[in-house]
Amino acid sequence: xxxxxxxxxxxxxxxxxxFYGKQNWWPVDYEYHTxxxxxxxxxxxxxxxxxxxxxxxxxxxxxxxxKKAKALSFEGIxxxxxxKLKELIKSSGFYKQKAVYLKNFVEIFRSIDDxxxxxxxxxxxxxxxxxxxxxVILLYALDRLSFVVDTYTKRLLIxxxxxxGSYEExxxxxxxxxxxxxxxxxxxxxxxxxxxxxxxRKKPVCKDCPIADICSFYSx
DNA sequence: GCCCAGGGCACTG
DNA sequence: CAGTGCCATGGG
Numbered sequence: 167x168x169x170x171x172x173x174x175x176x177x178x179x180x181x182x183x184x185f186y187g188k189q190n191w192w193p194v195d196y197e198y199h200t201x202x203x204x205x206x207x208x209x210x211x212x213x214x215x216x217x218x219x220x221x222x223x224x225x226x227x228x229x230x231x232x233k234k235a236k237a238l239s240f241e242g243i244x245x246x247x248x249x250k251l252k253e254l255i256k257s258s259g260f261y262k263q264k265a266v267y268l269k270n271f272v273e274i275f276r277s278i279d280d281x282x283x284x285x286x287x288x289x290x291x292x293x294x295x296x297x298x299x300x301x302v303i304l305l306y307a308l309d310r311l312s313f314v315v316d317t318y319t320k321r322l323l324i325x326x327x328x329x330x331g332s333y334e335e336x337x338x339x340x341x342x343x344x345x346x347x348x349x350x351x352x353x354x355x356x357x358x359x360x361x362x363x364x365x366x367r368k369k370p371v372c373k374d375c376p377i378a379d380i381c382s383f384y385s386x
Numbered sequence: 387g388c389c390c391a392g393g394g395c396a397c398t399g
Numbered sequence: 400c401a402g403t404g405c406c407a408t409g410g411g
Contacts, residue, residue: 191392214392221391259408263394296394332400356411359392364393368390 170327172343178326178377179350182219184358192306195233204239207278210307212238214299215267216258227257240272267294281308297333305351313340314355317363325366325383338362 179214192213194206212232215223231254232238237246242311246254252265270293275281281303289300296313304312315336323329344350364377370383378384 217391218393219406220393220408221392221410224391227409240407257408260393260406263406267394294394298393302392314392318392347397355392363392 170329170339170343174327174380175333175340175343177379179344179354179357181377182361183353186360187215187355189353189360191352191356192302195229195238198233202239205278207307208239211271211278211303211364212243212268214302214306215264215294216255216371218264218296218299221261224257224259228255231257232256232353240275240277243268244272244276244280263294270294278307284308286312296335301337305348305355309348311341311346311351313337313344313351315340316355316359318359318366319355321368322358322362322366325370326377326381329384347356 192210194209196206198204199206199209208231213225213229216228229238234243234249235246235254237243237254238253243251248265248269251268252261255261255264255268258264268277274292286300286304289295289303294341295303301312301314304310305314316334320330320336323331323339329336329339340354346353361377365371372378372381374383375381375384
């Protein structure tokens with residue numbers, strides 16, 4: 167699948183970090199959680215489900231609605247009626263199934279503590295939790311060394327080095343060639359997304375791209 | 387009006 | 400295991 171090693175990925179990381187700076191993902195409203203004594207990690211998981219194949223802008227509106235309803239927590243999600251939940255998260259698209267996913271999730275896991283010893287395989291059994299969402303939960307909410315792959319990551323690897331692979335293959339590629347460091351895992355995924363939104367879009371914008379010098383697509 | 391966005395499920399071959 | 404249809408809103 168690939169012919170790159172540790173050097174290339176670290177180099178990519180350094181270049182992106184240098185250009186964009188620290189991203190501090192996952193975004194969370196700590197003031198809200200301090201005020202209502204809820205756990206910010208639960209917001210990460212709720213957001214991870216809401217953002218499936220939807221722009222973050224649409225998710226932010228849904229999160230705001232949940233805050234106003236004091237429902238941005240597992241307990242809060244569990245308390246509000248399903249129909250009410252659907253209304254609140256409507257802006258995040260696919261809202262009927264996402265509402266069911268959320269309800270089901272907080273039914274299984276009553277609080278963040280119930281996830282303390284969860285494995286990736288167990289998470290993947292939960293309806294609505296696929297590979298990417300599971301890895302987001304593991305990395306950003308539970309501080310586990312599980313690299314997150316998304317469509318941006320795949321697109322970038324194809325453009326940069328013409329590397330294609332399944333989700334698990336790409337995930338392995340990163341995990342085998344990066345230092346086992348939580349901050350690097352978190353920031354790298356965030357940087358890839360930020361970069362792909364700005365430059366490496368579906369229709370690539372190569373002008374002024376900060377990593378054009380290491381990109382095989384650019385030199386074609 | 388068209389395209390796309392921080393995927394996942396169910397079903398098919 | 401890979402491919403496809405479906406889910407649905409909102410901004411560019």
